[in-house]
Amino acid sequence: xxxxxxxxxxxxxxxxxxxxxxxxxxxxxxxxxxxxxxxxxxxxxxxxxxxxxxxxxxxxxxxxxxxxxxxxxxxxxxxxxxxxxxxxxxxxxxxxxxxxxxxxxxxxxxxxxxxxxxxxxxxxxxxxxxxxxxxxxxxxxxxxxxxxxxxxxxxxxxxxxxxxxxxxxxxxxxxxxxxxxxxxxxxxxxxxxxxxxxxxxxxxxxxxxxxxxxxxxxxxxxxxxxxxxxxxxxxxxxxxxxxxxxxxxxxxxxxxxxxxxxxxxxxxxxxxxxxxxxxxxxxxxxxxxxxxxxxxxxxxxxxxxxxxxxxxxxxxxxxxxxxxxxxxxxxxxxxxxxxxxxxxxxxxxxxxxxxxxxxxxxxxxxxxxxxxxxxxxxxxxxxxxxxxxxxxxxxxxxxxxxxxxxxxxxxxxxx
Amino acid sequence: xxxxxxxxxxxxxxxxxxxxxxxxxxxxxxxxxxxxxxxxxxxxxxxxxxxxxxxxxxxxxxxxxxxxxxxxxxxxxxxxxxxxxxxxxxxxxxxxxxxxxxxxxxxxxxxxxxxxxxxxxxxxxxxxxxxxxxxxxxxxxxxxxxxxxxxxxxxxxxxxxxxxxxxxxxxxxxxxxxxxxxxx
Numbered sequence: 001x002x003x004x005x006x007x008x009x010x011x012x013x014x015x016x017x018x019x020x021x022x023x024x025x026x027x028x029x030x031x032x033x034x035x036x037x038x039x040x041x042x043x044x045x046x047x048x049x050x051x052x053x054x055x056x057x058x059x060x061x062x063x064x065x066x067x068x069x070x071x072x073x074x075x076x077x078x079x080x081x082x083x084x085x086x087x088x089x090x091x092x093x094x095x096x097x098x099x100x101x102x103x104x105x106x107x108x109x110x111x112x113x114x115x116x117x118x119x120x121x122x123x124x125x126x127x128x129x130x131x132x133x134x135x136x137x138x139x140x141x142x143x144x145x146x147x148x149x150x151x152x153x154x155x156x157x158x159x160x161x162x163x164x165x166x167x168x169x170x171x172x173x174x175x176x177x178x179x180x181x182x183x184x185x186x187x188x189x190x191x192x193x194x195x196x197x198x199x200x201x202x203x204x205x206x207x208x209x210x211x212x213x214x215x216x217x218x219x220x221x222x223x224x225x226x227x228x229x230x231x232x233x234x235x236x237x238x239x240x241x242x243x244x245x246x247x248x249x250x251x252x253x254x255x256x257x258x259x260x261x262x263x264x265x266x267x268x269x270x271x272x273x274x275x276x277x278x279x280x281x282x283x284x285x286x287x288x289x290x291x292x293x294x295x296x297x298x299x300x301x302x303x304x305x306x307x308x309x310x311x312x313x314x315x316x317x318x319x320x321x322x323x324x325x326x327x328x329x330x331x332x333x334x335x336x337x338x339x340x341x342x343x344x345x346x347x348x349x350x351x352x353x354x355x356x357x358x359x360x361x362x363x364x365x366x367x368x369x370x371x372x373x374x375x376x377x378x379x380x381x382x383x384x385x386x387x388x389x390x391x392x393x394x395x396x397x398x399x400x401x402x403x404x405x406x407x408x409x410x411x412x413x414x415x
Numbered sequence: 416x417x418x419x420x421x422x423x424x425x426x427x428x429x430x431x432x433x434x435x436x437x438x439x440x441x442x443x444x445x446x447x448x449x450x451x452x453x454x455x456x457x458x459x460x461x462x463x464x465x466x467x468x469x470x471x472x473x474x475x476x477x478x479x480x481x482x483x484x485x486x487x488x489x490x491x492x493x494x495x496x497x498x499x500x501x502x503x504x505x506x507x508x509x510x511x512x513x514x515x516x517x518x519x520x521x522x523x524x525x526x527x528x529x530x531x532x533x534x535x536x537x538x539x540x541x542x543x544x545x546x547x548x549x550x551x552x553x554x555x556x557x558x559x560x561x562x563x564x565x566x567x568x569x570x571x572x573x574x575x576x577x578x579x580x581x582x583x584x585x586x587x588x589x590x591x592x593x594x595x596x597x598x599x
Contacts (some may be wrong), residue, residue, distance in 0.1 A: 384504075
C-alpha cells in the first residue's frame, strides 16, 4: 500500500513544476500534492461546458439548478467569471459528476471514446455510468488500497492476448482466461463476478432498462471496469459479463455491447468470436462433451441439459448454442434444449443448486466493497462517501462500527 | 485573499456547539492574538444550522471571525480532491473548506471528526481540536479549571464528544498527566 501511494505521489510530483522540495513539516512527499496546479479558468470553463453537454443540459437548465442566470454560466464556461469551490461543487452535483473530475484527465479510454463520439454528444445512461465507475475505481486505487486487486491486471498484460480470428482461437482464449483466473480447464465458474476480479476486472451491475445495451467495459490505467445491465436474467447477465472479459483480455479500450450472443458472424465477426469465447468460458468444451456424452443415454436429453445448465449456471439458450457449436446435438435436440425450463420439481428431484443470483439489481464488485471498507476502518474517507461508493448496497449499520476514540488521540495536541 | 499561517480555521461543529451553549466568547479568548477564519463552506453550514438553532446566529454575527471566500484555482482544486473523500450531497462540505485552507495557506485547523483529522495528518496539515485549545488556556492561566469544567459539562449536554463524562474533566486530565496539580 505504501509503495502504491509512493508511486502515485512520485507520478504527481513529476507533473508538478511548482515545487522542488519535500514537505517542510514531515520531510516526506505529502505536501507536494498541494502544489500540483493543473489548469486555468478557461480550461476549467471548457470542462464544465463539455460536462454540461454530456449531461444534455442547456446553460439555462444548469443555471436554474445552481441558482445562477444563463449569462453567468456562459461567462463561467468562457473563463471570464471565476467560480468558488461551493459553486463548482453545486455545478458538479447538477451535472452528475464529482467536482474533482474538472481537475483530472479522465482515463485514456474515456478520452478516446468521447473524442470519437464528438464533444457535443450527450452521454447515454451506460456511458455515464461507465465514466462514473471508472472515476470511482481510479479514486479508490489512488488511495493505495491493496484490497482492490488491480495489480492482477499485470498478468493480463503479460498474457498479451490477441484478437481471436477463428473459433479455435476463441476457445483457446477462454482456456487462457480460466488460467489467469486460477480456474481449472473444466470447473464451473460459480461466481463469475468474483472470478473476474482476479484478473483486475471489476464488474458492476445496474438495471438500466430493457431497450439499452447488455453491458459495457472501459479500460483503466490498470485493470478495467464492466457494467452489466441487470434488467436481464441471471444467465444472460453472466454471458454478457463473460463477453466483456473477452474485450478486456484483448485490450479493447471502450466497448458497449447490445444483444450479446446474437452477433452474426458475417456482420460483426469479432463480436461473434467473443460470443463464442463467452460460451467457451462458461461451458468449457471438455467438460460439456464429457458430461453430455456420459449422461444423455442414461438420463435423457432433458435431464442432462438441466443438470448441465444448473452446474455451469447458464441459460438454456446458451447451452443449446454450445451443444450445436460443439456438434454434440442435432438441430432438433438444440431446438428442444432451447425450450426446456427448469422447474421446482427438477430442483428437488435432481438435487440441483438453487439458482444463485449474481449481478442482480445494483451490485458493486466485492473487491471494491473490500477496499471501501478498508478506507472506512482507516478513517480515510467519510462514512457518507463510503455508502455512496457502495451505491446503496450497504446502509449505515452495515459499515464497521465507529471506532471509539482513545483519550490520547484528542489530547495529543496539548503537549 | 491570503490567509496568515498564524490563523486558526474552525470547522462548523465546534463553533456550533460552543455558540449554542453560550460559550462562543471563550473560543475568541483562547485564540488570543491569532486571527480566526471560517471558509464559505462552513459559513453556508452555519447558515443552514440557524434554521434549527437560532443561537448559531451568534457565530455569523461575530466580527472577530473572518470569512474566507476564494476563486483561487489551487484552493478550489484542493477542495475538490477533499470533496471526493468526504462529501455526499452537501454533507461535510464545511470540513473540506477547512482542510483546503490548512493545505493551501499552511494555517492550523480546528477539527473534531476522525476522517478529516486522518486526512489532515496525511497531508501534513496542522490540526488541533477545541479541548486541547482549552487545556492549553488553563496551562497559560488564561482560563480557570472551574470555568473549563463547567464548559465541558455544558458541551457534553449537547452531545459534543469529550473523552470523559460529566464532571470528569479534572480527574481525567490529572489521571492522564495532561495537567499537573499546580496547573489546575
